[in-house]
Amino acid sequence: MAWFRRAKTSDERTAIGAGRRRSTAHGNLYADDPVDAGQDRLDRGRLADQLTRSVVAVSEQSDSAVVALVGPWGSGKSSLLLGIEERLRTGGWYLARHNPWMYSSYDSAVAGFFAEIRDAVPDEVMGPDRRQTLSEWVDRLAPAGAIGSLAGVDATGVVTATAALIKGDRSPERLRKSTAEALAALDQPLLVILDDLDRLQPDELLLTFKLVRLIGRLPNLYYLLAYDEETLSEVLQHTQLIGADPGRARQYLEKMVQVRLDIPPLLEDQRIGLVDQGIDGICAAHGIQLGPADQERLGAAWSDCLVLYLDQPRAVKRLFTQVDAFWLEVDGEVDFVDFLLMTFLRTFERDVYDLVVDSRVELLGSTLSASRGTETNAERWNRWKQLISEQGRPRHPDGIAALLAVLFLYLRGAQENSSYSSEFREDVRRRRGVDSEEFFDRYIQAGVPAGDLPDKLVAAAAAELRNDEAGPALEQFQAWLDKDAAKAVQKLSRAEEQEPLPADSALALLGRNYLASAQQRSGFFALSADRQVLRTALRIFDREGAANIGTLAARGPSELALAADLLRKAKRNASTARHEWLADATGVVSAALEAHLRAASTRKLHKASDIARYAYAFRDLRGRESAHTLLWELLESPEWTLEDLLATLVPVGQTSNGRRTWQTLGDLETGNVDELLGLERVLAALPETGTEDADESDVSFENRRRLALRTMERLRAGRGDPAEEQRAT
Template identity: 35%
Template structure:
């Protein structure tokens, strides 16, 4: 912390000014910061969660006034343990990727060196200029103005090449530092006073104090004292206020003194576009009417669109009078320097550099297909919003939320596009989460629509989404690129809008997939999720024979207990990708399959496991396939054996190979199903729904084996009992599913049983049986009595 000066001097120099004489500098905090949005300005800018700086706390007028008169030994808001400027410089030199602090080293980069050098040459010409000049550094938020001010400050510290030239006195006045107009006015004169730091300018400092007090409202002075009335305050106030309070007189004396001193002063004013309308008018008035002193020059930094917007909110200019607001600023600013925009090549260079840094830091990379999608997105709608160095930093700083732990867990192109929305359209980012149900999933298939119907539906969808985007805070000119971004992520929306996008798929791990959507918004693996890498490692360890000691296997088994459906889905995909052959892997899948068979939900993982195993059986040699099937049978998977073999012996596509159905595989099917029937204590008439479906497959895979079992059932339980197997059933859905009679398949039964003999044997019962209605539109339950009646009715119609 700097040494304390005399109270009168410190009172003015401690107001957050920066000067060549060692006065305190503006504080800029390194690191990530949330943007401090000031509601009192009435300006709302969607700048996401990263901002250029976190301003220090604004000090109250009363704090400053008490400090002026010696009742505080330290400037309000100053940290007693504040590091030295040298320490601050060291911190700036080690600035990390996410800092948004001003950095003079980057100011001349990206084609701006000539602009800065020429601008400084013009500013430096005012060094010997008696008449005050106000320069304006004009550029949008985030264009690098603060870094340029620091660069100018560095140039001003350099010694002039001219022997008779007087060095600049440079300081910074930041109106953002002050809580209200009174404190701001006091701070402005503090800035002026601190600019005359040498002993030979003591008269000028005192005259600035007189001028400041002369124009300070007495009500503000009274408010500063509050309930205090110490004798020292009364004495000092009487001394200053009892003299000539004429602002004009004080200013004339000050002008004369400064004309004689010929000391060039450059006051840099930053954050002018962050203060309220009243504070802005006051600052401009102070500069134009009171601060235009001999050899005192100003460099104002601001975003013109914001300044004009604020001015139109004042009574002086009037609502929507942008032209008048611009004329007003032209009266204040004599010379303006417009910050050059980044060229497309510069934006591309910065973006590529940031992508490389992101890859180095996280290990993520864009594959060929992902790179194609992201490149299209970048040039179509991302890059136009990356118009300033700050916007580029903000975007890629937000992308750093991508953790190395998510390597292989997300689609990087989708993540970056979503990050763009999160950074620049936070309202849309929240909207997507609310619209989850209508966004996830692939393009609906099997629809037939004519061109006019497609046009009507797409126009309606567009109107609906445009209204939603406007409600989410998207500006009208940004609606089209934002809609393009969302459509590139979600094929269902692209289809609804009748848009053509690259790779319109909802396959894992794309954001449009139901199992991955939430992962993109949490940017991590939640407790209701399991990492794909964990499941892949579990499959690999099981294939290699180390599954019993594998941590990944243990984690996957835990996932089966906590989030079963999700874990099974990932396990099946991992097994598909790994082209599994190990018996232990098939045994593990069989255990999962058998557990799911006991569930009553209409949709289960069993069909997906059946598809996985049958596809693998088609791809494997007969001996390897037999080993896999034997492992399944040994694990109690007779149902899975019969079902998958029946599917694998057929080719779903012309180029697909079919399983070579050897006698060994046929015998294995028969043996495993007989074991399953015994284990379930099932009969031809009464067996579980999955076992019955497997038995139906059995008769196609190994007809002789099925016939022998059926004849065993006939000899053990009777003709009608054996015939009962051919009663086709249907199962209802709901919390309590029931089995109903559908039909009796006598054509199929005739291949295994002598139906003519059965009809003669039960002739009397057939004649006496009552009629029964069975079928899809009846609710006749499957009971032993109903089944017998259905069989007798069917035999009645059988023609020998």
């Protein structure tokens, strides 16, 4: 697809997003096996053919030689060796693999080396005489004990106890000559492959080279060494033989190797194709679809940073195996592009990743120190580039800084000398980006933290609502409503925005939890839960009309409170034209409020002390005169008294000193008394009892009554003073 290299048209981006659904060679990124011709994006088949022809050409011009396959770490040397090995075996070569890191001494390495040669040549070709010659020469080169103690090597196949007793005058030189004659008589050449030499310790490397040089030029015996030249040179410089001399290390390698085969660097199209294949594979495996905005951010990250790091096949595999391994933990909970880029940071530049985690508060823009309040964009950008260079010490500091600007608006604004509005932050939140306080922890925890509500659970609960099911997801969601209603309702509201929920089911859920959620005053992002419920319910009624309002109001006290507050909120809006359902709903809800108040008048008020909520709502919907008429009528009930009704109008609040929180009584607002009952009528109806002062820390119903009566008495006593009367009213 080569989607990194240039800006795409709208049609192209759509095609790319659709293309990500197809199945690709996902598994090929996680193994070093030779790739099929149809999946060979790196043209490794052609390269393996060329290298194989070079090895064959060397064998045609020399009885023995050391050939080197040279390439940086991760360039695909092991995969190429497998391809060469496969082709040579098909061409009739005998192949042996010597793993020098398996041996701790020269003696055991010699034994292992010849054991591998023995196993590579069939018995019928080698013959017992040639095998005996090999055994005797091995015994001269290394003690039999080293062979017998070698793990995984059958000593009897290499040297026997009797072979340890050398008879006659068969000197090491005679044995070497006989061994050469035995190998020369083979019908096909034998190639010994030594991979990953750059992973050996200095003494192990010299031991291996000693083995190659000593046994060396035997006919029909060829070596293919694979290594990263830069690393191997550094290892050699840690030996006493070479010392800290790069030139001497290079000369040493030149003497060891007769023919050098270099893996060419990846072409730009190959690198892009390999990365594209990795993204395609993961998207296809996990059902991920990338849109135009995703493509744009990926393209920016590639050109600014990833291109500097993903320069070898192993680097690409390393990234995408990490992404693939952890994606299931966050699928549906984070943004895929941001997760890929944060995984890149964690994998390739862990120090910078830790710097991002430690700088969370600043990057997310939650708060800034006073000293940075006057910092210019240029100063901020330079400061962060310095932080990255000093604390992270990345291989490519400018590229990493640019990558962080892709991830965080705070740094992008500094880089571009611009600012981003709240709409951009809302876009980040909507796609669950790392640059959101709500989702940041999911990226660094590789999953949803224990205190966070999974979006998958919300989606499952919404699906059960749509299917009219009372399933396990709704049960778990209800537990979240009980614990953190603001967070739960906010996430449900977002699900409702994306795909509308059935009005009746959604309103029933919101309604039965409304009064309980209103008590949770420290909700998500400091938003109280009842505000979240009202916003969501209002959107539903604006979409569906007033058809469900009667059903909602009749369900119970909590649902009635939601219906009433919903209408009060709609009436307060500057423009009621958008709430076309309001006029029809007002009569229905006010009738339900009246019915609720009449039913409450059959019980003592202290058992229904929240009656003030419904009385205020009735006044707001029907007006003060209707409220006066209804409430004075209800006060004729033998269960209600004016003193108790006034007590219900005394608010109960919370006070905190930072260490603990407790309930206290607020002031009785005489203006509210006038709105509900008429102040003059209340004063005329109340007897003068000389009530004592109330204790504001006592929130009992009896003390609320005392405070209400004491407020009325003070009002009555001060009515001769105009200033006092104005203050009281």
